Amino acid sequence: MAEHAHTHTSTPSPVPDLNRNRLPTLFEVLSRRTLPPVDLFSFYIYMRDQQRSVDYLDFWLDVAQHMSLCRHYVRELRRSVLVGTPEPEKDSKRSSAILQGLGEMSHHAGPSMYATEKERDQDAQMSAFLREDRPGAHDSPQSSNGPRNRPSPGISSSRDITSDSNSPAHTVARQDIRASAEKILYTFLLPGAEREITLPGSITQDVTTAIEEFGRDDPEVFDVAKDYVFQAMERDAFPGFLRMKALGNLIPATLIMRLILGLVSMFGGFWAAFILIFLNETRQTRLWLILPFTIGVYSLASYQYSLDPILALLGFSEYTPFNFSRVREPYVRKLLAQRAIMVLAVTILIDAALCVLFILVPGKRL
Numbered sequence: 001m002a003e004h005a006h007t008h009t010s011t012p013s014p015v016p017d018l019n020r021n022r023l024p025t026l027f028e029v030l031s032r033r034t035l036p037p038v039d040l041f042s043f044y045i046y047m048r049d050q051q052r053s054v055d056y057l058d059f060w061l062d063v064a065q066h067m068s069l070c071r072h073y074v075r076e077l078r079r080s081v082l083v084g085t086p087e088p089e090k091d092s093k094r095s096s097a098i099l100q101g102l103g104e105m106s107h108h109a110g111p112s113m114y115a116t117e118k119e120r121d122q123d124a125q126m127s128a129f130l131r132e133d134r135p136g137a138h139d140s141p142q143s144s145n146g147p148r149n150r151p152s153p154g155i156s157s158s159r160d161i162t163s164d165s166n167s168p169a170h171t172v173a174r175q176d177i178r179a180s181a182e183k184i185l186y187t188f189l190l191p192g193a194e195r196e197i198t199l200p201g202s203i204t205q206d207v208t209t210a211i212e213e214f215g216r217d218d219p220e221v222f223d224v225a226k227d228y229v230f231q232a233m234e235r236d237a238f239p240g241f242l243r244m245k246a247l248g249n250l251i252p253a254t255l256i257m258r259l260i261l262g263l264v265s266m267f268g269g270f271w272a273a274f275i276l277i278f279l280n281e282t283r284q285t286r287l288w289l290i291l292p293f294t295i296g297v298y299s300l301a302s303y304q305y306s307l308d309p310i311l312a313l314l315g316f317s318e319y320t321p322f323n324f325s326r327v328r329e330p331y332v333r334k335l336l337a338q339r340a341i342m343v344l345a346v347t348i349l350i351d352a353a354l355c356v357l358f359i360l361v362p363g364k365r366l
Contacts, residue, residue: 016034016035016329017034018330019330021331022331023038023331023332024038024329026230026233026238029238030043030060030230034329035328035329036317036325036326036327036328036329037245037249037317037319037325037329038241038242038245038246038329038332041319042325043238043241044057046240046245047233047241049251050240050241050244050251050252051237051240051241053236053237055188055196056197056229056233058188058195059184059188059195059197059225059226060229060233062180063184063219063222063225063226065180066177066180066219066222067219069172069176069180070127070130070177070219071126072172073173073174073177074126074129074130076171076172123219123220124220126219127218127219128218130177130217130218130219131218177217178217181211181217181221182211182217184222185207185208185211185212189204189207189225190208191204197229199225199228199229200228203224203228206224207221207222207224207225243306245317246332246335246336247306247307247336247339248305248306248307249306249307249308249311249312249327249336250302250307250308251319251320251321253321254318254321254322255302255303258299258300258302258303259299259300259303261295262295262297262302263296263300264296265292265293265295265296265299266292266293266296266297266300268292269289269293269354269358272289272292273286273358276289276363277358277361277363278363278365279365280363280365281363283360286358286359287359289354289355289358289359290351290355293354293358294351297347297351297354298351301346301347301350302343305339305343307340307343309339309343309344309347310340310344311324312327312336312339313337315327315333
C-alpha cells in the first residue's frame with residue numbers, strides 16, 4: 001500500500017466573478033464566490049452580530065463540511081480501487097463499480113443545487129455508496145476527529161471558512177463520517193441541543209430516525225434540513241445583509257453614535273447661531289458656524305443612508321465597530337460610490353443652506 005500512498009492536494013477555491021454586474025446570491029456567498037464586503041466572512045459576522053441567528057449558518061456550514069468529509073473519504077476509496085488496492089472491507093464488485101463511476105468529485109459543497117447534472121448524480125451515487133458501506137445500522141464510533149472548527153469571531157479572512165478546498169489532509173476513516181453526522185445531530189437538531197435550531201418537527205424527526213435507528217450518515221440525510229435552513233436565511237437574513245453591505249458601509253452600533261453626534265452638533269450649531277445673531281456679532285465671527293453645522297448634517301446624513309460617503313469613496317466598509325475592510329466586490333464598490341456622491345450632494349446642499357441663512361442674516365443686539 002505504501003507505494004500507492006496518495007498525498008491530498010486541496011481543491012482550488014472558487015474564483016470570484018469579477019464581471020458580475022449585479023448583487024450576488026446567497027448561494028454565491030456561501031460558495032465563496034464573492035469578495036468583501038459581501039463575502040462569507042462578512043455574512044457570518046452579520047448573522048452573529050445583527051441577525052442573532054448564527055446557529056443556522058453554522059449548521060449549514062457543518063453540513064457542507066460533512067459533505068466535504070464524505071467526498072474526501074470516497075475519493076480516497078476510489079483511488080485505492082483504481083490502483084488495485086481496495087481496503088479489505090470495501091472490495092465488493094458493486095462498491096468498486098460505484099466508486100469507479102463517481103469521477104473525481106472535485107466540485108464544492110453547497111445546498112441541493114449544482115452547476116451540472118453530473119455533480120448532482122455524483123453526490124447521489126456517493127450517498128448511495130455510503131448507505132451501503134456503513135458497518136451497521138446502530139454502530140457508533142467511540143472516538144473520532146470529527147468535523148473541523150467553524151469560523152470564530154477572531155477570524156481575519158474568509159478563506160478560513162469551511163469549504164471543500166480545505167478538506168483534511170489526513171486519511172479519513174469511516175467512523176469520522178459517522179461522528180460528523182452525530183455531532184451535527186446532537187449539536188443542532190435534537191430537542192434541548194447545545195445550539196438547537198428551529199425546524200419543522202417532521203424534518204427533525206426524520207433526520208433523528210435516519211441517523212439513530214437506521215445508522216445513516218450519508219450527506220443526503222441532511223438534505224431537507226439543509227435546504228430549509230438555506231431558504232430561511234435567503235428569505236429572512238440575506239436581504240438585510242445586502243442592504244447593510246451593498247447599499248451602506250456602517251453597522252447599527254456606529255449609526256446610533258452618528259445620530260447622537262449629529263443631534264448634539266445641530267443643537268450646538270443652532271444655539272451658537274442664535275447667540276451670535278442676537279449679540280450682533282460680525283459675519284466673520286459667524287463663519288465658525290460652518291463647523292457644527294457641517295458635522296451635524298454629515299452625521300445625520302450618514303445615519304439616514306447608513307453610509308459614510310467619504311469612507312465609501314475611499315473604498316472602505318465597516319464590519320465590526322471601527323474596524324474596516326476594503327470593498328473588493330466590483331459591483332458593490334461602484335454602487336457605494338454612486339450612493340456616496342448622492343449623499344455628499346445632499347449634505348453639501350443642506351449644510352450650505354444653513355450656513356448661508358445664519359451667517360448672512362442681519363444681526364440684532366437684544
